[in-house]
Amino acid sequence: METVLAFVIGILFAVGIYLMMRRSLVKLIIGLGVLGHAANLLIFTVGRLTRGEPPLIGKHEEVLSGTFADPLPQALILTAIVIGFGVQVFAAVLIKSAYRIVGTDDLDEMKSTDETQP
Amino acid sequence: MPSLILSTATRYLLPLMLLFSVFVLIRGHNEPGGGFIGGLVASTAYALYAISSGVEKARAALPIEPRYIIAVGLGIAVTSGMISMILGDPFMTSQWLDTVFPVIGKVGTPVMFDTGVYLVVIGVTLTIIFNLAEGE
Amino acid sequence: MLYAVVSGFGAALVAPLIHQSVRRWSGWLLVLLPLALFGYFASHMEQISDGEKIAFAYTWVPSLDVELAFMLDGLSLLFVLLVSGIGALIVLYGSAYLADHPQLGRFYAYLLMFMASMLGVALADNLITLFIFWELTSISSYLLIAFKHDYESSREAAKKALIVTGAGGLALLAGLILVGIEADTWTISELASRKDVIQEGGLYLPALLLILVGCFAKSAQFPFHFWLPYAMEAPTPVSAYLHSATMVKAGVYLLARLHPSLGGTDEWHAIVTGVGGLTMLIAGFIAWQHTDLKKILAYTTISALGILVFLLGIGTGLAVKGAMIFLLVHSLYKGALFMVAGSIDHETGTRDIAQLGDLAKSMPFTAVGAGLAALSMAGLPPLLGFIGKEIIYEATQEAHDLLPLVLTAAALLANIFNVAAAAMVTLKPFTGQAAHTPKHPHEAPLAMWIGPVVLGGFTLAFGVASNLLLKDFFAQTVAAVYGKPYEVKLGLWHGLNTTLVLSVVTLVAGGLLYAYLRQILPIVKPLNVGEKLGPDRLYDIGFEGILDFASLTERFFQNGHLRYYLMTIIFTLSSLLILTMTTQIDFDSIQLNVDDVLLHEYLLAGLMIAAAITITMTSSRLMAVAALGVVGYSVALLYVFYGAPDLAMTQFSIETLSVVVLVLVLYRLPKFKDFSTPRSRARDGIIAVMFGGLVTTLILIITSEPLQSRLSPYFAENSYVLAKGHNVVNVILVDFRGFDTMGEITVLGVAAIGIFALLKLRPSSRKEE
Structure with missing residues (x-):
């Protein structure tokens, strides 16, 4: 499955980067979201995949034994998901405010308004 | 978007989901769950309520302003880390009580810390959603 | 002892509040803290004079072997007494000098913060602790120089001082770490016993050079001296306290403190003596060419610091004794003279000596303080300054390993400049023809003249009864610097010898220089190439270069x-x-x-x-x-x-x-x-x-x-055993990596506040406020 996911992740990265290079603000936000998914999946895959064995220690056991999914990437991704949400929303709100003030959603035009101001 | 079915449903769903979120938080140390997930469940409940019945009602259903929840949550999290310093260990060394409580299970500073996380997540999400939904 | 250091920081926090509640009397109230500290440290005088050392250590960062360690010995006692004693006088002085200033409370806060930091430097017995307090003095100095922050010149001066001393501080940190590694200890009082290990190790030279850069930058030695004259932008009480009596001596202090472990090598002699000598001559030469009281005092301060460094470079017992006595002498007279300069400025509206004259009649108390201080500066008996100068001459003549003739000549020249400068800052303003000043001169308030008079009084008392008051204590001070016991004898009369002749020559030549100043000035003017080629200009060029480079790269990437x-x-x-x-x-x-x-x-x-x-x-x-x-x-x-x-x-x-x-x-x-x-x-x-x-x-x-x-195997094995959780992911989040999670929820909180601000706080609503 790692092989399949490698291609999926590559495509997600390509889509995310492509969207972020557009001049439209809205595409920028969505690209950011795609990139977030891609990065999380990358960590998850690189940590190796184990089907259906969550890292939970049994009721009457003291250590995790047998095969189990790696808990470390999971912990990393869990925080990354939440932080990613925060970043995405922050970017969205920032863009929304910028749009309200500047009146365009073209990133290139935003640059020029910045320069004409004293 | 006042939809009668949705608003009626969420009105009964809200307390249930809140209860569920607390359950997720408490059992998080031993089963899937925890502060992040619990907090997200609780915020989803409020977010749905805000969308179906309006932000004002959702705000009214929340005892305090969401921004203050962030502060309280961070405060709890930091305090949980400080407890070990008072007891002479480095910052954030986990401390556990020996007694096992019914429902909650073992009580220790990590559980308290997770509660802080839970509150911060709720506060953050609701600050965002409420303010966005209120618009200009 | 920890409380003695920390109390200053605590007081700094509440000082503005105290000032707001009691207003006029805040100075008299706040002075109690430095006075109490002075009393506390002075109460140890007898113990220290008997050769005892008092040490305290508190664990701080055990994993890095950093302790909050303090030690009181002869050297640190001399410093803490100067810092707290002069600090008390400065708090009083400042309360009157800045009485009408709206931000006087803030001034107290910075001043007390500085005092606490300086006490920390003098008492620290751990290299890292020392460094932290060292940097705190730089920061409080920055805040104090920029106290009049609505003037661009103040801000620029503060920035220059911070960059020069801060860069020196970085070098110092690197040097201290090298010493710590080589000696395998971070405790300063243990370094001396490992002198051989340090000096024979391969890291000795780089460590020495780095530490010297730090010390020279702090103590305004050539070529880092240029920040100090700019620092005179600070209110005069600050100049008196930080930039003459205490902070700039931190570098000298550290040289003295490390002398037993780093000193005595050829490199030490060559660099320290050379830089000190060069500094004392250059700065002394520039001093008497100015007419601004504070500028003259600033350059003589640099010159005096040069003398101290020069003596420590020589490093014989006699030279160390000379350095320690001269350190006391200089702090007393220079603190007093700065306060006098401030009083003159305050009461007449100018500090250009060309516009001043005959103030002794209108400002009698200030004149007494000024007179005593200036006599000590010129080195006249029976003041302590005379004793200090005599020992300096003795030390240079006796430095047989080096070049006694050259050293003595250099010291003589520096002292001649000093005499002329002393005459300029007191004779000119206080005697002679009355001059027209912007304000009608009258005596400064009690809080302002008490400082110079007290310091002048000490100078006189120490001079007359030097052996009685200072002998035992200075024996310990010198021993701490020299590294072994040294018998200290002090007195005004040493018989008819070369040293006395040198003293007389100094006075006569200095007097002549002052008398014929008007004729000499045009001759030496062309010699001042420093303004075009000096280190100050280099600093400016370098600074602008960095800014230009930054904007160039920014234009390209941003x-x-x-x-x-x-x-x-x-x-x-x-x-x-x-x-x-x-x-x-x-x-x-x-x-x-x-x-x-x-x-x-x-x-x-x-x-x-x-x-x-x-x-x-x-x-x-x-x-x-x-x-x-x-x-x-x-x-x-x-x-x-x-x-x-x-x-x-x-x-x-x-x-x-x-x-x-x-x-x-x-x-x-x-x-x-x-x-x-x-x-x-x-x-x-x-x-x-x-x-x-x-x-x-x-x-x-x-x-x-x-x-x-x-x-992962570690987490798998220990989640339940150590952290009592069955869900390993959650255990990692809230326990093993809890600190990360703490940071993360903080970031989330910040993001939410940012979003709130973006959505709810509008520029328009700000206008309405």
């Missing part, structure tokens, strides 16, 4: 186009990746393994790819958001399949919230538009696809190698 930023990042990252891959990776080892993939997993992967491509193709915003949701939920499903229920639950909730937020935001944004040309779209497409391909290759390479994790 061009205002997000996609060019992205391209820069992608290009750099890809180049590094490709370079590593082509040189280090065997591509044959990559395995493409799809045997174990189940049907529904193929479907899921296909769904994700289809959704991703839809996002790029669609012209509808809602469709894009929905497709993004599909990707998100698919990722969540993947987490379910592969044993990550926590992630799945998080992803599901977040995805729901994300859609809600995106719809709320996009609702108010315009429809999708294609701004870019097909050509640029093709270009971006190629870049994106190439980068995606690179990521795919990277993953394939990584997953073809076996995974070696040491952390």
